[in-house]
Amino acid sequence: MLRGLTQAGIGMNGDERFIAAAAEHGFQAVDLDALSLVERLGLEPARELLRKHGIVIGTIGLPVEWRTTEEAFLQGLEKLAKSAAAAAALGCTSCCTYILPSTDMKPAHFMALATKRLRMCAQILGAYGIRLGLEFVGPHHLRTHWKYPFIWTMEETLDWIDAIGENNVGLLLDAYHWYTNELTTADIERLRPEQIVHVHINDAPDVPVEEAKDNGRIYPGEGVIDLAGFLRALHKIGYKGAVAQEILTAEPPSESPDALLQRSRTGFNQVFSAAGL
Amino acid sequence: MLRGLTQAGIGMNGDERFIAAAAEHGFQAVDLDALSLVERLGLEPARELLRKHGIVIGTIGLPVEWRTTEEAFLQGLEKLAKSAAAAAALGCTSCCTYILPSTDMKPAHFMALATKRLRMCAQILGAYGIRLGLEFVGPHHLRTHWKYPFIWTMEETLDWIDAIGENNVGLLLDAYHWYTNELTTADIERLRPEQIVHVHINDAPDVPVEEAKDNGRIYPGEGVIDLAGFLRALHKIGYKGAVAQEILTAEPPSESPDALLQRSRTGFNQVFSAAGL
């Protein structure tokens, strides 16, 4: 597995600095927007930047708004092939999006629209050899934040992936959502590795699970999630992709980027070593 | 358009008697179970029976339970190809099912499961040249009968058909659901004829539209639905399939089948002639 970072929880701007800093602190993957990197630097310099630092792109975010109007969706769709081509040119094979667990729309209708939209995104991504990862979102407060329940469990998400029906769609498995869904290592062990497109790692504070807030995440190893078990199960089934930290917080972090990177490295060392990895 | 009957509202058992009686009263199509007819009579006698009476099969019901468990679904699926083959052998090209407008399941999850299941049904039916018609169900009381809203409008159903993504899926357009959704003739005129797989015709009592009960239907021409407009719009866009009466009532009809057939014929004559057809 590759140790990865997102910018959430690091407080650093600028892809080039972020890539360099991630490498310096022993990380092997970062999640960022491949197209903007290529457009800013050019393809070959962007490749060279990654090569020089020994960094791969873990995933790009899905640059298409699939949750609101058809107009917004179609507008985003115009750029998707270009984003996919840029990611592929940089060696990235994954693109991710998250699923809000409740909605103000009639949920069945929204599910029908979203199925069609994400299928189309998956098809375009697939043409460039890129897989689409869907992240189920577990925190309890979001399940009732909007009017109707949508979906938030791993099983529901796997069923949705089946309904989308493309062979390049899988899970983004986030330790925080695994925890807030009260899933076990056995639930991970039931997966085939190709069902997992990307992994997020975070920790949760010592509050009752139903009170863990989506933006109340803490650094790996500093909380109560069994991250060693989480990583062991992933390793056991043969997952070899990136495991990227994504610390969503209510307030921006007050420490310096360097301190946060150091803290992240310490956390990774701790939980990977507890997992025997 | 073909004047058609279902057994609902006729109170008659036995396909052979029903076919003969429909023909005698001037109908051209009946909805029935093609496979059981073929299994009981044999293929050639079944064909001859229809030919002799000048009757075509308007549609068969989808013989697969797609609304409950995976087990029930898979069990039904085992027989679908056989049902489709029997229908095709008798010249029928349509198979229909209805959509309950509310559900006790999490509606988005149910939508994902149902999308996958109906896609598979559509694919098997399509192999035999049969289309799948989905009937949206409008009566207001059913929209809240179960815990969560599912879908009940024509637009939602068209979006779902897109999400299913097979080219042999369309609408079963029922005048009662068109009425309880307060749709207009303009809504029909926006459709292409190939989007309509089958049509039901019924009338509604003179109560506020939101009080019209699903099993409170009356015979065409005896109620308040603008069935002349409904038929004119269908004719205008070029729909040429069956228009089948389906009178769902709380109590079984008290008149004799013959009287009910006569009453149905009178109703059809009235509304078709009011439509100029």
Place this chain on the structure above:
Amino acid sequence: MLRGLTQAGIGMNGDERFIAAAAEHGFQAVDLDALSLVERLGLEPARELLRKHGIVIGTIGLPVEWRTTEEAFLQGLEKLAKSAAAAAALGCTSCCTYILPSTDMKPAHFMALATKRLRMCAQILGAYGIRLGLEFVGPHHLRTHWKYPFIWTMEETLDWIDAIGENNVGLLLDAYHWYTNELTTADIERLRPEQIVHVHINDAPDVPVEEAKDNGRIYPGEGVIDLAGFLRALHKIGYKGAVAQEILTAEPPSESPDALLQRSRTGFNQVFSAAGL
């Protein structure tokens, strides 16, 4: 049906002049590249240009190279959504490509690659409400021009459309290929109108059918094809789209564009009137 023109056989450059000239000579549709028009004029001026002349865009050409390498395909794919969005913004709902009847590739392998590629194109086009028309190409000399036979009949093309499996793919029916396949009006009458995405009209010289060259086409009404029967059959099944002239010739036409437009108009008048249209 709309009387339409392509630039093939007119010898005129410049979309604006072409649109104006087509309108002047009584045509209602032209085939052109919507995206380049929008990029050159802007969306609203492009719309206004069409509106002012009472011209609609019959179809755009598929701007993706699906016949050669994967690289070429993916490069073209990057721009497809943009082309589709431009066409849709100008009210065009059709995009077409032709199928060469022989190939130097192993034909089954090429068919597999082409199926996947055209499915993806169809999906992207479909997101913008645009259909994809596939033109089978009948002239006998092309059937053996490359090493192996590919496909050239209407039946084969309909089977391929089924294999592609998207509901927005249909035929581009060209009178020249209908003729060189020795099809009849009955073959057209077996189609449903929604199976036809676009129509081309041309005439053939009085040579044995197997000697009619693909680039030996002549103006409607000047040759031996039963274009009246062709149009009558299209009208009979309810086809309402564009019928666009496309005169492919070995040498560029020697007459002036104005003379060619006049000659085209005369031809259209003759064959439409012979068809009773």
Place this chain on the structure above:
Amino acid sequence: MLRGLTQAGIGMNGDERFIAAAAEHGFQAVDLDALSLVERLGLEPARELLRKHGIVIGTIGLPVEWRTTEEAFLQGLEKLAKSAAAAAALGCTSCCTYILPSTDMKPAHFMALATKRLRMCAQILGAYGIRLGLEFVGPHHLRTHWKYPFIWTMEETLDWIDAIGENNVGLLLDAYHWYTNELTTADIERLRPEQIVHVHINDAPDVPVEEAKDNGRIYPGEGVIDLAGFLRALHKIGYKGAVAQEILTAEPPSESPDALLQRSRTGFNQVFSAAGL
């Protein structure tokens, strides 16, 4: 990996005897027709038979004729769900068919028809959790046995799997076809394990590769194929399914089933041990 047998090369009739004999000789999987076993013995006794002998079903053959007429295809399709249900009930998750490398049909047209048909088979199998394996067939004499080339390489087959577009379709990788295509262990190592649905193992006589006949196979370890490398590469990428012997010969084997089973066991021991497995 599971050591498996097909009946080809064993000369034994009767599933029950075959299962028992396979177990006795140290095999862990057999390929047979699950539905006929269930229909003859009943589901529970069939399960018990397998359990008692510690044998799993490696794969079933696709019981649908997809290579000839539409009628034959549709007839077979009627039974596919039932076959799939029986296989699933016995714990089998794989169903296979082979691809003849040449054809008397126009190959592109046949490819279109076959794509549609195998997609449908894959979908039905997928409903029951079963994957479809496609076996490319390498022997040179078959590439020109019929009029036109079809497909015979691994790359072509992978492209076809993409064109079919269902996520439960993969390769049946047969050592004989790997050898006659002159593939290397690196070609296997480029595969992800989930791309392989089933594996066949056989050996080839010491003749020039282009003279190796499809029905001239010999027992593992008795010929010139690098079966140790083949197995090592499969193990390396993480393939864990069955590796089933399938000895196709021009004449039925003259030895007793028991001698042939013993010979097969010896061959398996030799090549697995040479592979370090």
